[in-house]
Amino acid sequence: MMAGLGPLLASLAAMDVAAFTRRLKRNAALYALVLLFLLTAYGLLVAALAVYLAGIWGAPMALLAVAGGALVLALAVYLWVVIANGAEQRRKREAATSNSSKALMMTAALTALPLLVKSRPLLLVAVVGGLGFLAAKTMGASSRRDSEPAE
DSSP: OHHHHHHHHHHHHHSOHHHHHHHHHHHHHHHHHHHHHHHHHHHHHHHHHHHHHHHHHOHHHHHHHHHHHHHHHHHHHHHHHHHHHHHHHHHHHHHHHHHHHHHHHHHHHHHHHHHHHHOHHHHHHHHHHHHHHHHHHHHHHHHHHHHSOOO
16 A cells, blocks of 8 residues: 555655646636536527427427426436446445455454464464465466466
């Protein structure tokens, strides 16, 4: 964890804060201008659709159709957000469950440590088991790397 934090902290220390704030202010102003033009274009597009449909169906039906379409789009976006939030909450719960079981195993291992240190045969079994586990992990990782196709 700390190995990944070191380069990040070094880049933050080397960053020119004044240039960063200038760029941030400039980008914020330009994005606000882009948003203004996009909203204007959207409003004119909806108005053009309403005028076109008014020529076909009449003004009240055209406005109802445009409003109904906007309502359907809003409901679709809302459902999309609800589904995405549910999936994120499920992933968080699964990660918390996984982390809690890892913490429980670590607590059990630390609880058994004094017993292992006092008993030579148990200590020997624990060391051999740990080395076997590490060997199996490294063998599994190298065989997975070898079996992946080269890009």
